[in-house]
Amino acid sequence: MAVSSEELGNTGTLKYPSRIRLPYTWHAGKAGSRFYQEIKDHCKIWGTKCPRCGWVYVPPRETCPRCFLDIDEWVEVGDAGTLLTYTITRYSVPGIQPHEPPYALGIIKLDGAGSGLVHLLGEIEPEDIRVGMRVQAVFREVREGNYLDIKYFKPLRS
Amino acid sequence: MKNRVGIVGVGQTHHKSKNTDCKGQELISIAVKRALESADLTMADIDAIVIGNMDHFESINYVDMWSVDGSGGYMKPIMKVTTGGTTGSAVGHAGFYHVASGLFDTVLAIGWEQNSESDTTAAISTCFDPITEREFCGGAIGPLAAQYTAYMSKYGATEEDAALVSVRDHNNAALYNPYAHLRQTITVEEVMKSPYISYPMKFLDICPRSDGACAVIFAGEDKAKKTVERPAWILGVGDCHILVHLADGIGLANLPSLERAAREAYEMAGITDPFRQFDVAELYVPASTAGVTWMEALGLCEEGGGPRLIRSGVTNMVGELPINPSGGVLATNPIGATGLLRIGEAALQVMGKAEEKQVEGARVAVATGFGGCFWSDVTVLSSSTQLD
Amino acid sequence: MDEVAIIGVAQTRYQRDNPASHAEMAYEVTRKALEDAGLTIDDIDNTVTVCNDFWDGRTISCMTITEATGSHKVPTTNVEGDGTYGALMGAMRLLSGLHEVTLVVAQSKVSEGIPAVITNAMFDPVYERSLGLDAINSSALQMRRYMSKYGITEEQCAKVSVKNHKNAKSNPYAHMPLDITVDDVLKSRVLADPIKLLDTSPVSDGACAIIMAVDEVAKKRYSKPVWIRGIGHCADAYHLGDRDLAEVDALVSAARRAYSMAGIQDPVREIDVAEVYDAFSYMELMWMEGLGFCGRGEGGAMIDSGMTGMNGALPVNPSGGVLSAHPVQAAGLARIAEAVLQLRGKADARQVEGATVALAHGIEGACGQGHCVFVLGR
Numbered sequence: 001m002a003v004s005s006e007e008l009g010n011t012g013t014l015k016y017p018s019r020i021r022l023p024y025t026w027h028a029g030k031a032g033s034r035f036y037q038e039i040k041d042h043c044k045i046w047g048t049k050c051p052r053c054g055w056v057y058v059p060p061r062e063t064c065p066r067c068f069l070d071i072d073e074w075v076e077v078g079d080a081g082t083l084l085t086y087t088i089t090r091y092s093v094p095g096i097q098p099h100e101p102p103y104a105l106g107i108i109k110l111d112g113a114g115s116g117l118v119h120l121l122g123e124i125e126p127e128d129i130r131v132g133m134r135v136q137a138v139f140r141e142v143r144e145g146n147y148l149d150i151k152y153f154k155p156l157r158s
Numbered sequence: 159m160k161n162r163v164g165i166v167g168v169g170q171t172h173h174k175s176k177n178t179d180c181k182g183q184e185l186i187s188i189a190v191k192r193a194l195e196s197a198d199l200t201m202a203d204i205d206a207i208v209i210g211n212m213d214h215f216e217s218i219n220y221v222d223m224w225s226v227d228g229s230g231g232y233m234k235p236i237m238k239v240t241t242g243g244t245t246g247s248a249v250g251h252a253g254f255y256h257v258a259s260g261l262f263d264t265v266l267a268i269g270w271e272q273n274s275e276s277d278t279t280a281a282i283s284t285c286f287d288p289i290t291e292r293e294f295c296g297g298a299i300g301p302l303a304a305q306y307t308a309y310m311s312k313y314g315a316t317e318e319d320a321a322l323v324s325v326r327d328h329n330n331a332a333l334y335n336p337y338a339h340l341r342q343t344i345t346v347e348e349v350m351k352s353p354y355i356s357y358p359m360k361f362l363d364i365c366p367r368s369d370g371a372c373a374v375i376f377a378g379e380d381k382a383k384k385t386v387e388r389p390a391w392i393l394g395v396g397d398c399h400i401l402v403h404l405a406d407g408i409g410l411a412n413l414p415s416l417e418r419a420a421r422e423a424y425e426m427a428g429i430t431d432p433f434r435q436f437d438v439a440e441l442y443v444p445a446s447t448a449g450v451t452w453m454e455a456l457g458l459c460e461e462g463g464g465p466r467l468i469r470s471g472v473t474n475m476v477g478e479l480p481i482n483p484s485g486g487v488l489a490t491n492p493i494g495a496t497g498l499l500r501i502g503e504a505a506l507q508v509m510g511k512a513e514e515k516q517v518e519g520a521r522v523a524v525a526t527g528f529g530g531c532f533w534s535d536v537t538v539l540s541s542s543t544q545l546d
Numbered sequence: 547m548d549e550v551a552i553i554g555v556a557q558t559r560y561q562r563d564n565p566a567s568h569a570e571m572a573y574e575v576t577r578k579a580l581e582d583a584g585l586t587i588d589d590i591d592n593t594v595t596v597c598n599d600f601w602d603g604r605t606i607s608c609m610t611i612t613e614a615t616g617s618h619k620v621p622t623t624n625v626e627g628d629g630t631y632g633a634l635m636g637a638m639r640l641l642s643g644l645h646e647v648t649l650v651v652a653q654s655k656v657s658e659g660i661p662a663v664i665t666n667a668m669f670d671p672v673y674e675r676s677l678g679l680d681a682i683n684s685s686a687l688q689m690r691r692y693m694s695k696y697g698i699t700e701e702q703c704a705k706v707s708v709k710n711h712k713n714a715k716s717n718p719y720a721h722m723p724l725d726i727t728v729d730d731v732l733k734s735r736v737l738a739d740p741i742k743l744l745d746t747s748p749v750s751d752g753a754c755a756i757i758m759a760v761d762e763v764a765k766k767r768y769s770k771p772v773w774i775r776g777i778g779h780c781a782d783a784y785h786l787g788d789r790d791l792a793e794v795d796a797l798v799s800a801a802r803r804a805y806s807m808a809g810i811q812d813p814v815r816e817i818d819v820a821e822v823y824d825a826f827s828y829m830e831l832m833w834m835e836g837l838g839f840c841g842r843g844e845g846g847a848m849i850d851s852g853m854t855g856m857n858g859a860l861p862v863n864p865s866g867g868v869l870s871a872h873p874v875q876a877a878g879l880a881r882i883a884e885a886v887l888q889l890r891g892k893a894d895a896r897q898v899e900g901a902t903v904a905l906a907h908g909i910e911g912a913c914g915q916g917h918c919v920f921v922l923g924r
């Protein structure tokens with residue numbers, strides 16, 4: 001059967017649809033495993049602290065990227081922190097998004113942490129979100145040892 | 159060459175089929191720390207970094223950026239080079255060019271792969287042209303098998319010849335290389351009895367897939383001399399990507415890309431009689447059959463002379479030209495690191511730091527990379543800045 | 547340093563759904579760059595391709611354009627990153643003294659894949675990837691942080707978009723020449739607050755090639771070659787939370803390196819024109835700060851002053867920039883090609899009069915984690 005003019009489109013050339021779909025299993029490593037274990041079993045957020053620069057990494061690292069030194073000191077950081085920035089994702093990308101849009105994302109500097117944690121924001125209307133506001137982690141009831149065991153961060157009312 | 163370049167440090171992980179205790183960046187950092195330690199340097203000495211792997215084995219885009227936690231690239235110049243199976247050797251050559259250009263004095267080259275995170279053959283098959291080839295090809299074994307079938311009928315090589323290569327490399331890994339992935343001694347009989355994967359290739363003729371990382375430090379002449387007593391000087395490099403359709407590889411009696419890359423590297427280094435001038439070779443032999451056939455592309459023997467060389471034992475550890483003292487790719491294959499491991503192992507030999515796998519008095523070495531679409535890279539290294 | 551010259555440049559017209567294949571686009575720019583340099587493929591003694599397996603949807607993606615670029619005939623390598631990094635690799639191969647003429651080719655068919663899925667793969671699979679982060683919403687986090695730290699406004703960001711789309715009207719290669727107002731930008735559909743549709747760059751297909759040569763070759767064949775005066779590149783921390791996203795430390799470091807190599811002390815006075823990687827409107831303002839064209843937090847005031855407009859003291863993105871054509875891997879190389887045209891005085895309607903020193907810039911990773919800066923001069 002001949003190639004139809006519809007298939008050729010207005011460019012006169014064919015498009016050849018395909019997809020790459022491969023299974024992956026990533027290793028979380030020692031630090032990542034402990035991070036998720038603490039969240040899953042105790043609803044606690046832990047980081048690692050560099051012995052030289054004192055930076056507290058959340059998620060935890062085994063090597064300080066700044067000093068390139070091994071880190072073995074673990075510190076618990078707060079489950080509350082300050083919102084450094086945020087956005088509301090309003091477009092849909094099937095397959096990669098944790099929720100139907102719109103959904104809010106922010107970077108939260110947890111109390112006692114050096115790094116900010118990128119995560120979801122919840123229990124708040126988009127127009128009420130402010131940079132600098134205090135937020136607190138809400139953990140899932142059923143936790144599986146992954147990033148979304150923290151359901152989201154909600155506003156912390158003083 | 160504007161600036162002479164020497165290798166001053168080499169580090170690698172203990173390669174395994176599944177490195178479950180490490181996140182990718184941590185695996186990288188182990189190799190980097192060992193390389194720095196071997197040269198008695200710190201990250202502060204590193205002026206730039208080049209890294210490589212194959213994207214779809216871990217599904218991480220922009221690995222140069224992602225790796226920063228483990229590569230030491232925070233607030234440093236870093237870039238990524240990737241060319242398929244030749245990635246490791248291409249990364250090594252990129253490290254060399256960083257220094258040879260005069261733009262950087264001390265450069266860290268890193269190759270790594272966590273193959274256990276994906277289905278390697280499925281990921282490799284996405285390299286075929288999506289429109290004409292992808293749907294009926296699978297992995298790199300078929301073309302290599304077809305090549306050896308043709309070689310056997312033309313030159314009288316046998317399946318046992320290939321088995322000898324497999325035994326040599328597996329046993330070198332088992333006896334001499336604590337970092338190797340497969341460390342079991344095997345016999346020709348065991349190779350011959352292992353199941354066919356794709357005639358004439360049997361299970362013990364082909365390389366494994368491994369998790370692992372390798373880091374090599376390149377330095378300019380002055381820095382190299384100050385850093386170690388005996389750097390491994392890079393005398394020649396060649397890189398050649400000759401074909402683009404894997405099906406074209408089926409008709410190849412040998413490996414023209416290796417021949418051309420060797421010609422480039424030899425000319426730069428002044429190698430005129432490779433068999434006599436090289437003391438040791440670390441060759442990217444993805445299947446034992448290639449260990450028989452490709453030596454002629456490197457000028458190590460006459461056309462069809464591979465079986466003679468293998469049968470005579472000259473490429474064994476006690477022979478005149480030991481090949482793959484480390485056990486090579488048949489024993490260890492963290493793909494993005496594999497080619498860089500050849501350069502690193504060859505460097506350790508001419509630096510006199512190869513420990514149990516040291517070839518006595520090795521001064522001049524050759525390393526090769528293989529991959530892509532029957533592509534090759536060749537590196538010539540020496541303990542002297544010039545050949546005698 | 548005047549050791550490596552750029553002697554040929556070529557670009558495709560950037561468009562969505564370019565019917566040409568990857569190889570056909572690469573062949574088009576290879577052929578045109580050779581023509582531009584007055585060379586044949588036999589004069590090329592090594593090549594660097596710039597291909598990315600994710601954007602190209604294929605493992606060992608450099609295979610796709612090996613033959614189209616003549617890379618099967620000469621020593622070659624493939625850089626996976628922005629095109630500026632490919633140019634840097636090409637320059638290093640020449641500076642080594644081992645090669646004389648390098649062809650660098652970058653191409654991208656962004657319209658073939660799903661950019662959000664491809665850029666989602668930049669984020670760590672064990673951590674942030676599950677949040678659905680991609681180039682747009684991660685940049686939104688950066689834009690918000692930049693605005694709140696330095697009091698930059700959405701209007702100021704919108705002005706970049708207005709300026710660059712207008713400039714694109716003078717660039718025959720541009721994908722999105724547009725006559726728009728600040729109001730149009732502000733009222734365009736919100737994608738991820740504060741990023742709106744007209745703050746973003748388009749989905750473009752296209753290719754770019756440059757040919758570089760060592761000084762002996764360049765001086766012999768060309769009366770006034772464009773020289774590479776300085777190059778610098780640098781990467782910041784990986785996790786978004788490890789960085790202050792309002793800061794541009796890696797760019798400062800990359801620029802410092804390029805400037806010191808080029809002997810530039812006062813960039814805003816010494817550089818006549820800049821082509822920077824404005825994947826989003828706000829980025830151009832931040833990059834001005836990182837490049838030392840203004841102080842930290844002064845990017846907004848700089849666009850307000852009109853200084854970066856076509857008639858300003860330092861026109862930025864006369865081509866329309868990345869906002870007007872975003873063929874991902876080729877976009878930074880296109881900045882270099884455009885800078886070369888400016889220095890040759892051959893930029894036609896988008897020419898900055900009397901330009902003798904130009905800057906070209908590329909980025910790598912999320913939110914400008916990595917930067918590569920070229921200073922070119924005549």
Ligand SMILES: [Zn+2]
Binds near residue numbers: 053064067069
């Ligand atoms: Zn530290």
